[in-house]
Amino acid sequence: MTSPAPLPPLKRSTLGDDVYSSLRSAVLEHTLPPGDRVNIDALARELDVSPTPVREALARLESEGLVRKRPLAGYTVSPLLTRAEFADMFDMRLLLECAAARWAASRATEAQRAELVTESARIIAPGDDRAWHAEFTALDAHLHDLVAQAATSPLLRDSINRLHAHLHLHRRYFPYSQTAVTNEEHRAIAAAVQAGDPDTAESAMRLHLTRARERHLVAFDE
Amino acid sequence: MTSPAPLPPLKRSTLGDDVYSSLRSAVLEHTLPPGDRVNIDALARELDVSPTPVREALARLESEGLVRKRPLAGYTVSPLLTRAEFADMFDMRLLLECAAARWAASRATEAQRAELVTESARIIAPGDDRAWHAEFTALDAHLHDLVAQAATSPLLRDSINRLHAHLHLHRRYFPYSQTAVTNEEHRAIAAAVQAGDPDTAESAMRLHLTRARERHLVAFDE
């Protein structure tokens, strides 16, 4: 009698993987600023590895759209989204995340519903500094991932996560502060998923994303 | 007075990019069979390059899900989809491609609409051999990409193309032969896009995909 999966999946890793994680974080946190050129040798020295695994990590990041490659001229960090690209991203979010909310409401496990409710009830102690904003952003990303995960569709979750990488990139430049409203919208989504009501969950998500789009779009009017 | 983009974007490429294209084709055409181990050195010799660019290409393919990596133990070609994964993929196709059809109907240029109609009217001379089936599959992929492109959303098109890679992988193993019906469904979609009717375009796509799913799913009942 063998147990299904009692052992953690055993996470070994190669240098290339570690460099990948490090670089991905650096891009998302703007340690590597958008638009900047990426010097492979300099990065290798900085991380104390050879250029080979750095190059491998960059190849993966390019496939995710976080960096861009110009043959024989090196990599650059992807620039911030234009207004049109940002609008396109929110069209996609509306498409994917509304479906995720719907499916989560009908397919999530009890544990997933409970966690969603718990996490959406968390309140980040309000403040006005950078650290607080980073924490709030992280919570938001976590909540949306919980919904994507609860939808029980690996492909959907993966697609949503790709979008959120670019959203995160944008957010660090243009923070907004209406967090109270955002929290309320999150709780509405969680409640609908908890209740197992697909229609309500979807419309709650749609309302949330529509408003979020408006909150973000003002950043382009300057 | 500067012209918008009269010059082709100048396609230089590095060895890593060429290896990537070659390997991608090899995986999609099952020259590298699903599930098989990928010997980096052997591939390098086969392509007459060093292992370095091969490794870079594999890193990108892994990000697309076409190969899988086990640290310190090499890469394997992704296995064929299970029934559950296949069903998930079609759920995603319904979500993404129906939206693509809708947007294409309202946003496509005249040239795009015309090309869609023209291409959907093409008839692949019927036969029963492998070459004919490959040609039919290629046409189908091309048509769906035309719709995705006409939707004028780079993110949506990219997501759809990722799905189609896995669809293509599956198709080569389980061909089906009801091409006459498929052609008819394609023409219905094209007509709706041409007419600029989003609702009809979406429902035509939905009907097409729903039927296609049924045509494919029988492959799992053996």
Added chain:
DNA sequence: CCAGGAAAGATCCTATAGGATCTACGAAGC
């Protein structure tokens, strides 16, 4: 002062070599 061109420097890309790890095969023990 500005445009055009050439050379020097920096950077990228690929190949090769060596250490580390995994896999497969065969022998020893129960």
Added chain:
DNA sequence: GCTTCGTAGATCCTATAGGATCTTTCCTGG
């Protein structure tokens, strides 16, 4: 006969070196 262990071979991963390309700077000419 089956399991366990150890070794040999194959394979992977990383570092380094050198050729090729791009970028920047400086100089010349107008």
